[in-house]
Amino acid sequence: MSSIMFDGESGGHTAVQDTPMDLIESFQLNDFLFSSPHRTLLAKGCLFNAHSNRPATPETLDEQVSALFSRARREGQTNPVVVGALPFDTTQPAHLYVPKHWFETSALSLEARHDLSRTPVRVTPTEHALFPRPQGYRDGVEQALEAMRQGRVEKIVLARTLEMNTDQSVDLKPLIKRLIAINPRGYSFSLPMTPEQPDSAPAHAFIGASPELLVRREGNQVIVNPLAGSIPRHSDESEDQRRASELAASDKDRREHALVIDAVIDGLSPYCAHLDIPDGPSVIGTDTLWHLSTTIVGELKDPDTTSLELAAAMHPTPAVCGHARQAAYQAIHDIEPFKRGYFAGAVGWCDSEGNGEWSVAIRCADVHDTHVRLYAGAGLVPGSDPQKELVETGTKLKTMLNAMGLDALNTL
């Protein structure tokens, strides 16, 4: 894109007149792109990595980010930003870095998304496999339900993966464009795992289109939008509407949702002077599912609280882990046969004033050259049905598969 200009050696924030489409068009393999319903943010290059092996807890992250910002200022940046991801397992370090240059502008319009949806994407799997296999996942659900019957835990979010090898290195640019285009309410991201590498290196990124906002901080205002409770959509419009109504009335899904809302309120309350909490959830749609959704708005007590601190204080919510947290963590560790990494973590950015946006890292994939791993999980509470949870996770995988043009790949 011709209009993006870098402001000298030290880099930092560049106020741009560019349209969201200009930013998206200038995306290159090792850039961070975050496109939300509120803004578009593009970060290029890597001034330095956090390179930490400390756990991703609110306290350590707060210290790390202050140190990153001080160093960036010493190196001449006036309004640095930190971008990256929190892992699901907070005993592991976060992946955070200060980019050389960053640009932000408004959200992409619906018309522009429509144009973008025609972007051709070519991902050709040479082989693919579900891990665990469908029966293995159903068995895992039974194991989780048994732990709940024994009263050890009230909710467990159990995930599975789809692994594939492709005939050539995945091209991230058309893929992120399609994700943005077909998920207008989503938080679409491409986060480079090795942002210091030249763009000629093979793709190594965490990419997705999450419908779920962990937290947005704008000045003193804090906005969260937890989702929990889901039903697959249907191509027939009246059946689709019937399903939305079924979800709104489902006792099982409302219980699942309420656990998340209570935990989010507990996490936010110490930081907020007051919280606006709606009486009950509403139903929102993604390209493939209906979800129960609640938007909560709060007012910060201390304007120094950063978006990253708020994200870390709530993460992982019962939407991706379960309740009680420690028992759910343990059950996930015992039952899931793979490491989640940044899946079910959080992806986003935080500027030096503390503003920022962090999405829950779901409907996503690790891409490493010709290898792709997609993830999807589902919340289980007493009364959950293993086959329905298999179908729900299969439908969740479709967000990435649709963007890759692989809708026909069987996920069951």
Ligand SMILES: C=C(O[C@@H]1C=C(C(=O)O)C=C[C@H]1O)C(=O)O
């Ligand atoms: C865990 C995922 O999604 C989460 C689980 C949901 C559910 O169980 O109803 C709904 C939205 C997300 O909070 C996922 O998409 O992988």
